[in-house]
Amino acid sequence: MTDNTSWASPGGYSPESGAPAPNAGGYAPAPGAVPPASGWTPPPKPGLIPLRPIEFGTVLGASFQVLRRNPRPTFGAALLLNALVVFISTGISTVIVVSGLERASRASLSDSDTIFAGTIALTLVATLLAVGISIVAQALLQGVISIEVSRATLGEKLTLRQLFEIGRGRWWALIGWTALLGVIILVAFAVLIGLSIGFFAFGDPIAIVGGIILLLVGILGLIVVTVWIATMLAFVPASIVIERLPIGAAVRRSWRLVRGAFWRILGTLLLITVMVNIAVSVVTTPIQLVATFAAPLVNPAGQIETDLTVFFALNLVVIGITAVVGAIGAVLTTAATSLLYIDRRMRTEGLDLELQRHVELRASGAAGADPYLTSP
Numbered sequence: 394m395t396d397n398t399s400w401a402s403p404g405g406y407s408p409e410s411g412a413p414a415p416n417a418g419g420y421a422p423a424p425g426a427v428p429p430a431s432g433w434t435p436p437p438k439p440g441l442i443p444l445r446p447i448e449f450g451t452v453l454g455a456s457f458q459v460l461r462r463n464p465r466p467t468f469g470a471a472l473l474l475n476a477l478v479v480f481i482s483t484g485i486s487t488v489i490v491v492s493g494l495e496r497a498s499r500a501s502l503s504d505s506d507t508i509f510a511g512t513i514a515l516t517l518v519a520t521l522l523a524v525g526i527s528i529v530a531q532a533l534l535q536g537v538i539s540i541e542v543s544r545a546t547l548g549e550k551l552t553l554r555q556l557f558e559i560g561r562g563r564w565w566a567l568i569g570w571t572a573l574l575g576v577i578i579l580v581a582f583a584v585l586i587g588l589s590i591g592f593f594a595f596g597d598p599i600a601i602v603g604g605i606i607l608l609l610v611g612i613l614g615l616i617v618v619t620v621w622i623a624t625m626l627a628f629v630p631a632s633i634v635i636e637r638l639p640i641g642a643a644v645r646r647s648w649r650l651v652r653g654a655f656w657r658i659l660g661t662l663l664l665i666t667v668m669v670n671i672a673v674s675v676v677t678t679p680i681q682l683v684a685t686f687a688a689p690l691v692n693p694a695g696q697i698e699t700d701l702t703v704f705f706a707l708n709l710v711v712i713g714i715t716a717v718v719g720a721i722g723a724v725l726t727t728a729a730t731s732l733l734y735i736d737r738r739m740r741t742e743g744l745d746l747e748l749q750r751h752v753e754l755r756a757s758g759a760a761g762a763d764p765y766l767t768s769p
Contacts, residue, residue, distance in 0.1 A: 439546075439547060439752045440545045440546050441455050441458060441462065441542065441546045441732075442546055444546070444739075444745045444749050444752070445745050446736055446739045447736050452661060452665075452729055455542075456724075456728040459725075459728040462545060463545065465552070465553060466551065466552060466556050467537070467538060467724050470537050470553055472716060472717060474530035474534050475534075475720040476712075476720075477526065477530060479715055479716045480712060481519075481523050482519075482520070482523035482526075483712050485523070524575075528571050528575055529571075532564070532570070532630070533567075534727060535571070535630040535634075535727050536567050537553070537557070538728055539631040539635055539731045540556045540559050540560055540634055540635065542731035542732060543635050543765055544556075546735060547752060548752070559634075563634045567630055570633065573640075574626075581619075582615065586608070589605075589611070592604025592607060620659070624655060626644060626651075627651065627662065627730050627733070627734075628643075628646065628650050628651065628730070628733075629646075629647045630730075631730065631734040632646040636766060637766070650737040650741065651737070654737060654740075662726070669721075669725055672722070677711065677715055680710065680711050683707065744764070748764050751764040
């Protein structure tokens with residue numbers, strides 16, 4: 394004997410007929426009555442994070458997931474750019490200094506001063522070149538990771554070329570913003586040092602003490618102001634490349650988003666930065682110590698050629714490891730900043746609803762506009 398009766402949940406609907414079924418007590422809902430809610434449904438998670446405001450644990454976990462989810466355009470780009478900066482800043486400077494000292498040691502006394510001055514000049518040029526390349530690399534990396542986080546949140550997995558294509562037209566603005574920040578910080582420290590030197594020039598003990606106090610208090614004040622401004626402007630890169638805003642509008646945008654959540658954003662970024670720096674120190678410090686003390690052990694006779702060979706070989710290892718660890722740290726900190734930017738827009742503008750709507754439209758086959766460009 395077969396039972397053809399359709400099953401129905403107590404107080405709910407029949408899954409086959411859609412008609413209301415009586416509950417365990419025999420009560421049947423009136424026709425047209427709304428069925429009871431089956432429970433809370435969490436927001437969808439099509440990609441990197443759930444489409445709702447997120448907490449610190451989600452920010453931290455998603456920052457690491459950025460590396461694992463799409464490593465080529467994230468870790469690969471960071472490693473390439475970071476290695477370029479490290480090799481240029483460390484490698485070229487090391488070659489210039491070592492070759493200059495070697496030539497000075499073999500030259501006559503009259504020529505050694507000229508060689509020494511030329512070495513200093515070349516070192517300064519190499520330093521300026523490294524700073525310029527570092528600014529460009531940092532800006533490009535911030536843009537790439539910001540775009541990757543925004544698209545990964547929607548479940549998209551893009552190549553490095555596609556990420557650069559999305560950011561087309563915004564790269565020079567991002568490079569200009571990064572350079573502007575560097576110039577402002579450099580000018581501020583230069584003014585402080587100039588004022589302190591002015592006190593030292595008097596030669597009076599009281600003036601010297603005043604110069605030292607001014608220098609210490611000024612450095613502490615600049616650090617505090619720099620941290621405050623850097624936090625308030627932390628979302629400028631994301632605003633430039635994700636919302637395609639000009640620099641001035643991006644500055645106002647970041648200031649408005651951070652306001653009201655300053656300590657949460659500062660604490661999150663500071664904690665992640667400290668974690669990254671500790672990890673970098675744990676990995677690189679033992680290798681740097683080995684590189685420092687290995688030459689005398691390998692070459693007890695003190696031959697210059699052997700010392701230079703060992704020095705260059707060990708420093709290449711140190712540079713390579715530093716580039717790898719630095720690339721991981723750069724991705725984590727930039728990804729965390731981008732996630733906080735998206736979180737703040739969710740909390741203050743309802744961006745999560747726009748993202749959910751975009752995901753639903755995409756699932757239905759419709760082409761929707763970029764949800765990040767929606768006006769608040």
